[in-house]
Amino acid sequence: MSALRIANISGFYGDRLGAANEMLEGGEVDFLTGDYLAELTMLILHKARAKRPETGYAVTFLRQMEQILGPALDRGVKIVANAGGLNPGGMAEALRKQAAELGLAARVAHIRGDDLLGELPALQRAGHTLTHLDRGIPLSDLDAEPVSANVYLGAWGIVEALEGGADVVVCPRVTDASVVVGPAAWHFGWARDDWDALAGAVVAGHILECGPQATGGNYAFFQEVPSLRNPGFPIAEMERDGSFVVTKHAGSDGLVSRGTVTAQLLYEIAEPAYRNPDVVARFDTIELEDLGSDRVRVSGVRGEPRPDDLKVCINYVGGYRNAMTFVLTGLDIEAKARLAQTTLLAKLGGAGTFDEIECRLVRSDRPDADDNEEASAFLRVTVKDRDPRKVGRAFSNQVTEMLLASYPGIYTTTPPGGEREFGVYWPTTVPAECVDHVAVGHDGTATPIPHTPSPAEPVRVESPALDDGPVPGGETVRAPLGTVFGARSGDKGGNANVGVWARSEAGYRWLAATLDVERFRQLVPETAALEIHRYELPNLWALNFVVVGLLGEGVASTTRFDAQAKSLGEFLRAQLVDLPTLLLADQPKV
DSSP, X not given: OOOEXXXXXXXXXXXXXXXXXXXXXXXXXXXXXXXXXXXXXXXXXXHHHHHOTTOOSOHHHHHHHHHHHHHHHHHTOEEEEOTTTTOHHHHHHHHHHHHHHTTOOOOEEEEEOOBOGGGHHHHHHTTOOOOOTTTOOOGGGOOSOEEEEEEOBOSHHHHHHHHTTOSEEEOSSBOTTHHHHHHXXXXXXXXXXXXXXXXXXXXXXXXXXXXXXXXXXXOTTGGGSSOOSSBOOOEEEEOTTSOEXXXXXXXXXXXXXXXXXXXXXXXXXXXXXXXXXXXXXXXXXXXXXXXXXXXXXXXXXXXXXXXXXXXXXXXXXXXXXXXXXXXXXXXXXXXXXXXXXXXXXXHHTOGGGXXXXXXXXXXXXXXXXXXXXXXXXXXXXXXXXXXXXXXXXXXXXXXXTTTTSSXXXXXXXXXXXXXXXXXXXXXXXXXXXXXXXXXXXXXXXXXXXXXXXXXXXXXXXXXXXXXXXOOOOSSEEEEEGGGTXXXXXXXXXXXXXXXXXXXXXXXXXXXXXXXXXXXXXXXXXXXXXXXXXEXXXXXXXXXXXXXXXXXXXXXXXXXXXSTTOXXXXXXXXXXXXXXXXXXXXXXXXX
């Protein structure tokens, strides 16, 4: 059986609309898949559904399908995407209506069972505490009403829908990888305990899920990418055993290399045992081979049986927030910031007026600057409260009233504005047997999806280790860490991860021996008081650091400037360290 070509057409809700057409027209594919959901997206869709109950899904998917559904049906290309969001049935119905208006006979199925919002009280009465994974407190301690609660479903509902003849499978909150695992498992007829094959497909799904991030987008060594004007979206050429080749359409912009694939593998992960509802994929067993010509082979992935619990994303409204930013220029920056801060707090009635207030001075100024902007720093004041009146114009107007009565050169980056509602993310788990996973076929037939039984005998994969070898030493030079090493970072709820990789085995030996948790804290001072986990992936020549609590209570709630920790890896790469000159000599010439 030939390779199954699975392509990605979306890495997030708001990604390039033309990607679906580009991937369909750019070359041969068997499946188009897309990821439209994130923890923050679920909150956005909740707000959309509150205004229009018939929505709650990713409307951009409909626009993409309007462009390509007819040609896809003609060519036998199937489509699987999690664009159903909070209302997969509504999305499926909207897509059927759209297809009919276009004169197309599309068989549209959908998946349901992820929505646990109405089940939370019963789950708690049954003894499931729904404890916060990072904070260790039960949901009963939450003094707020959840607005969404969605369990991450696996791939077997997708398999059932495809088995029933679906052309399009609309998914709700399945895992990002499931939209790839489902088509592969269906096509190759994998059993539920084909752990290694399933794990390989999970790795493929993880690489594809963020679209052009696997083809050179956001790549640490971006100067090596031939063009980033319109990078092609990735394709996985899947084989029966779960191995695959990552590639892109010929002639499209971007780059597929060992480095770009490694970068995406390290994105938003924690420990090497990567849990999915259907299998635990061991990222420390992945083998990469750069075949050249934008082709990287991924093989050797081992899998362990699926976890007993499924992850749940709960969101609740935390209150309201507002922010104003003072600009401070030239001399006496810190004194000006103190004056602005003390004056404003006095006018507002003190810091205790709000549930939370943060004043952050960003020293982006430099002495003897060439222009006005380069001499400017910023004081960002953020307030949060459950009472919207406190943080609305009552706050921002007080900032405005200071503009003729405070430090010299005062101005703000925006006019006074109103409050914004913010959400808070609550990650937890439930036993798989508490979830009713259902595939609804294109004919409306609802088929319950059983959970994979636990194996009779435990299956454990040993972590492979790098052979002992010398750590590069000798003469060193003071240079940025990123001269030699790449990094990619992102958010995992309230946590952040930073994956750091070397481009040679010698580089990894130095990295593993040098960059421990304490050294990481020194290089990234804002993590000094936080819990940090370090994981080794010698097969990828990489380390992964998880910084617990860096993003507070999640992306929607954090007051951090970079709410999703996207730039944290680049900050780390810019820090000066003593690098062995031997490593510098090994760097590719750009």
